[in-house]
Amino acid sequence: MNKKSVRDIELTGKRAFVRVDFNVPLEDGKITDDKRIRATLPTINYLIEKGAKVILASHMGRPNGEVVESLRLTPAAERLSELLGKKVVKADDSVGETVKAQVAELNNGDVLLLENVRFHAGEEKNDPELAKQFAELADVFVNDAFGAAHRAHASTEGIAHLLPAVSGLLMEKELEVLGKAISNPERPFTAIIGGSKVKDKIDVIDNLLNIADNVIIGGGLSYTFMKAQGHEVGQSLLDESKLDVALGFIEKAKKLGKNFYLPVDIVISDDFSANANTKIVEVGDIPADWEGIDIGPKTREIYADVVKNSKLVVWNGPMGVFEIEPFSHGTRAVAEACAETEAYTIIGGGDSAAAAEKFKLADKMDHISTGGGASLEFMEGKVLPGVVALNDK
Ligand SMILES: Nc1ncnc2c1ncn2[C@@H]1O[C@H](COP(=O)(O)OP(=O)(O)OP(=O)(O)O)[C@@H](O)[C@H]1O
């Protein structure tokens, strides 16, 4: 990477404003997945060892510039303190006189977590005044929030112009692994795209067709492709506005000589619940009042074979509604193939990572990205504002 990292600067006694992505899932105030917090430990421990004064900043959810009690970072501070095995002071705001006083009290190696930066409207507007207030708290800026690197906000981008600005170790690793995958991939390179957000994933499919050898489509996305080919999809998830784009991708794959895989059979259901009636049908045979909910057994086999014969696999988005057990087999089959293959496997996207965890296969993957939107944008070939703004080596 051509950007400076924490390894390239003097840190002892320095106040480091460290942007992290502690935007973790919460249920009844409890963190249900602390992966993003654990992923920042190498950077935080490195800064502690070097004797920096660590000031952590993060967003949580989308509070739209207002204080939302349920989106405070208190649970994250508690979890971080447990993981570090040391005290983490939690501030009630991210700027202001009290925060300044709390920073002034830090000794070398101490850790302070600021409150949700999105409680200030200026954060998402990249307000220079807010960025200045953040910068006044510190001597150096460390960006370790890969998950938010696609956002040009005051604490991810604005502040980088006001202080010496370097990447953290997580940011560095994410960029290295994903960068290597897309710029110099081992082949055959297989990209698997599933999930439900057709609009969000259209652009990444376009770029993956340029760089991958095999593109596999599953999940809710696939019905737009089936419909585009003239098949009946019943009540399945569908984006009517993307039929031409979907057809264009099938054509593009043919033109480029790429293998483009769509489901050949589908698990359909008459209801979105574990007690629903289900059937397995061939593509084109979905009755009008049923919906496609998972890839079928033949498709599972084909997809698993492709994965097993690959050298690099990038996977974003589940193959079906994996949260409901009877509809989880397609996602499980892909996760198992990823776990068994010799290929280097990269998982991007919150739900695919959650699926791998659920099937207890997460530790068999080579890299699970902490970025959802950020990893997609990176793979689309877009520049990430939070990275561009860091100092060059
Ligand atoms: N056939 C289907 N019909 C409806 N929903 C589906 C279908 N297949 C998968 N899904 C749903 O898609 C959701 C995940 O989609 P999503 O696009 O958010 O993936 P993701 O891996 O979380 O990516 P990202 O982190 O980029 O959002 C899951 O909740 C899953 O139940």
Ligand SMILES: O=C(O)[C@H](O)COP(=O)(O)O
């Ligand atoms: O969860 C994410 O993808 C990141 O934390 C970014 O969150 P955002 O989409 O609300 O900016």
